Amino acid sequence: MELYETYVKVLLRDWHLARGVDGTPQPASFSxxxxxxxxxxxxxxxxxxxxxxxxxxxxVPAGAFWMGEEDEKHEVTIPYTYRIARFPVVxxxxxxxxxxxxxxxxxxxxxxxPANTPVVxxxxxxxxxxxxxxxxxxxxxxxxxxxxxxxxxxxxxWEKAARGTDGRIFPWGDEEGANRANFNNTxxxxxxxxxxxxxGVSLFGCEEMSGxxxxxxxxxxxxxxxxxxxxxEELTKDSSRVVRGGSFRDWLGDARAAYRDGxxxxxxxxxxxxxxxxxxxxxGL
Numbered sequence: 001m002e003l004y005e006t007y008v009k010v011l012l013r014d015w016h017l018a019r020g021v022d023g024t025p026q027p028a029s030f031s032x033x034x035x036x037x038x039x040x041x042x043x044x045x046x047x048x049x050x051x052x053x054x055x056x057x058x059x060v061p062a063g064a065f066w067m068g069e070e071d072e073k074h075e076v077t078i079p080y081t082y083r084i085a086r087f088p089v090v091x092x093x094x095x096x097x098x099x100x101x102x103x104x105x106x107x108x109x110x111x112x113x114p115a116n117t118p119v120v121x122x123x124x125x126x127x128x129x130x131x132x133x134x135x136x137x138x139x140x141x142x143x144x145x146x147x148x149x150x151x152x153x154x155x156x157x158w159e160k161a162a163r164g165t166d167g168r169i170f171p172w173g174d175e176e177g178a179n180r181a182n183f184n185n186t187x188x189x190x191x192x193x194x195x196x197x198x199x200g201v202s203l204f205g206c207e208e209m210s211g212x213x214x215x216x217x218x219x220x221x222x223x224x225x226x227x228x229x230x231x232x233e234e235l236t237k238d239s240s241r242v243v244r245g246g247s248f249r250d251w252l253g254d255a256r257a258a259y260r261d262g263x264x265x266x267x268x269x270x271x272x273x274x275x276x277x278x279x280x281x282x283x284g285l
Contacts, residue, residue, distance in 0.1 A: 042116040047194055048092045050134065054143045057083035057278060058161065058205040065160045066167040067226055069258045073167070074225045076156050082279040084153060084161045087118075087194040087208055088215055089274055094119040094130065101133050107268050117191040118213040118273040124241050124265035127152055127216050127274040134276065144278065152218035153277040154233060155242040155260060156226055162210070162244070163257035164203035171202035171209045171257055181211030182248045183255050190248055191271075209245055210255035213273040214263075217242040221262030240264055247271035 045052030064077040092115035098105060105111065110121040122130075128151070135150040144150070153161070162171045172180050180200035182192045194208050201207050209215075220232040221240040231237065240262035246255030249271050253259070263272065 042092075042193070044116075044195070047087060047090055047116050050093050050096055050137070051141075053085060053087075053089075053093060053276075054138060054141075056086045058086050058202075059083050060157070060161050060204050063165065065163065065165045067156060067159055067163075067258070068224055069256075072224045073258075076160075076226050078156060078160060080280050082157060082277055084157065084204075084206060084277045085275040086206055087275065088213060089119050089127075089130065089276065090194060091115045091117060091119045094122070097130050097133060100137070103129070103133075109270075113191055114193065116193045116195075118194060118208070120191065120213055120270050120273050121268045122273065123268055124152075124216050124263070128218070128235065130274075131276055147280050148278050149281040150276050150278055152216055152274060154228065155217040155219040155244060156228065157277055157279065158209075158215070158217050158244050159257055161204055161206050162202050166203075168203075169256055169258075170200075171206065172200050176252055181208075181246075181252070181255055183211040183246060184249060184251050186211070186248070188248055192248070210252075210257070211246055211250075212248055213245070213271055214243045214247045214250075214261070214269075215245045216263075216272065216274040217244055221260070238265065243272060 042048055046056035060082055062079055062081045064075050066073050067076045068074055091111055091113050095111055097103070106123055106126055107121040110119050113120070131150045131152060135144065138144045138150060168174055170180070177199065179197070181197055182188050192212055194212070197207065197211070200210055202209055218233065218235065219242045220237050221242050222230070222232045243261050243263050244259070246259060263269070
């Protein structure tokens, strides 16, 4: 088993050593290795199971950070510590939810990709349903404090987790780099197994926050400055929701930590997934 895990880790972490003369990853080599990995199976519990996800949450401390692009930058304070998933939810974890909850997916295509890749073709409504179900599951298992709940991150929670407190452009810093995220210029042209871009990790230990898939937030798409008490965090509003991160189809500029876009809550897309956050239920934000 140890040898097996080491081999899988090599496939995930060291594929980027095979490069062209310009230093960029080789998509063909990556695709071949990822296909082999999918065939072998992925032994990482933090990726393949919901229990493993709970053990790999990243803590983001309370406090202020700079939010938004340069021309709209403003200071936002999140007055509570929260935990956010290290990776976006993957197909294996979403399948576990569907089986245990006896729920049918809105789009069966959400289960077609390899088990260790981010789940896509999931609406904002279904992503929230996943979070509500997981809240009850983790409470039963003693993984949540009484005042905590699982939900989608607000765009402020998402950006702070991606950007840190130093105003960096990307989760890893200010410099660009094709070996840090799965975006258009990387050339993979599809979702990739999570964990393949360790050079893109954020200050708080989050991965895949730039590239691979866009991610739902719970926030309505409203103008800045960000003000959580102005109604944008109301989950009953049937309005466009903020999506963050940029996908494999986007240029690196759309993978900046401050970049925001919107999508209708019923929307389904092959480049749009989500990750979860654990936060105080009665925070008022």
